[in-house]
Ligand SMILES: *[C@@H]1O[C@H](CO)[C@@H](O)[C@H](O)[C@H]1NC(C)=O
């Protein structure tokens with residue numbers, strides 16, 4: 528199991544072997560860790576993605592922009608915006624929910640195979656922008672007569688370009704997420720957008736704060752997270768069970784988004800927020816077996832929440848957060 532994750536190069540493999548043989552208590556601290564600072568004044572890199580040329584990380588932040596990391600300046604630079612004529616002076620560098628409508632608040636991201644970026648905004652709906660960024664094109668803001676409201680999780684099926692996303696709630700948004708916890712709200716939806724027809728379909732309704740969605744590597748299912756019921760479920764898309772749901776996990780405390788593993792397509796990563804400042808990173812398989820459960824601590828001891836875990840190469844991981852002013856990167860991380 529561990530050896531599959533280890534790189535082939537002898538030195539790296541040696542380090543890796545040591546890391547994976549350590550007890551999880553010791554692994555709890557990051558072996559090699561970097562903080563990639565977000566633009567001054569901003570926070571909230573909830574979702575972190577890479578394009579199909581391995582450029583990135585890209586993330587949406589509190590001032591309404593989608594930014595991409597520039598290794599030369601060791602900082603993030605603006606890549607895309609969602610609001611036409613966005614007032615740069617008013618918006619840039621801000622972390623103020625009162626400005627989300629005027630400035631935009633891109634939350635979740637997903638590239639298609641031509642490196643077009645689908646952007647889910649917390650209030651304004653679904654957008655797409657070309658490989659060079661710029662002002663994104665609005666696609667939809669209502670589905671089946673209801674506003675999308677807070678678009679939270681998003682994933683693009685690499686096999687057929689269908690876009691899956693969650694509408695967190697009809698009542699609660701990103702700016703009042705804390706009120707949603709414990710509310711019993713069940714107005715969330717799982718939605719599929721078909722770029723070929725420009726239409727969207729509600730796949731599931733009455734969900735408890737659906738916050739994350741990831742398509743199965745073979746397109747046969749989607750795994751989705753309900754933040755308000757602490758559950759992870761699987762919706763079958765094809766086969767004899769098509770249209771039915773299996774609940775995989777009922778005990779993941781305050782999860783957010785979920786990401787498919789690029790190296791092991793049948794594995795998924797998510798975060799568990801046991802309480803503020805106490806987070807775990809989980810690796811699960813497509814049947815909901817928990818393969819890894821590691822404390823996210825070290826620099827994250829001073830960060831209130833972790834929204835998700837993105838795997839880049841086998842042992843490279845990035846951590847998203849609604850509150851952190853940086854993107855965390857851990858390498859040789861045995862998750
Ligand atoms: C990616 O999305 C763009 C914009 O919707 C579309 O023109 C392009 O064909 C898509 N790429 C693929 C591989 O489907």
Ligand SMILES: *[C@@H]1O[C@H](CO)[C@@H](O)[C@H](O)[C@H]1NC(C)=O
Nearest residue numbers: 698699700701702703704706
């Ligand atoms: C949450 O915020 C949204 C958008 O600002 C607002 O429309 C809604 O009334 C708020 N909900 C509650 C329960 O405060």
Ligand SMILES: *[C@@H]1O[C@H](CO)[C@@H](O)[C@H](O)[C@H]1NC(C)=O
Nearest residue numbers: 778779780799801807817820
């Ligand atoms: C992950 O581990 C922590 C610490 O042992 C535990 O509290 C939590 O319940 C575990 N998560 C799951 C989903 O089992």
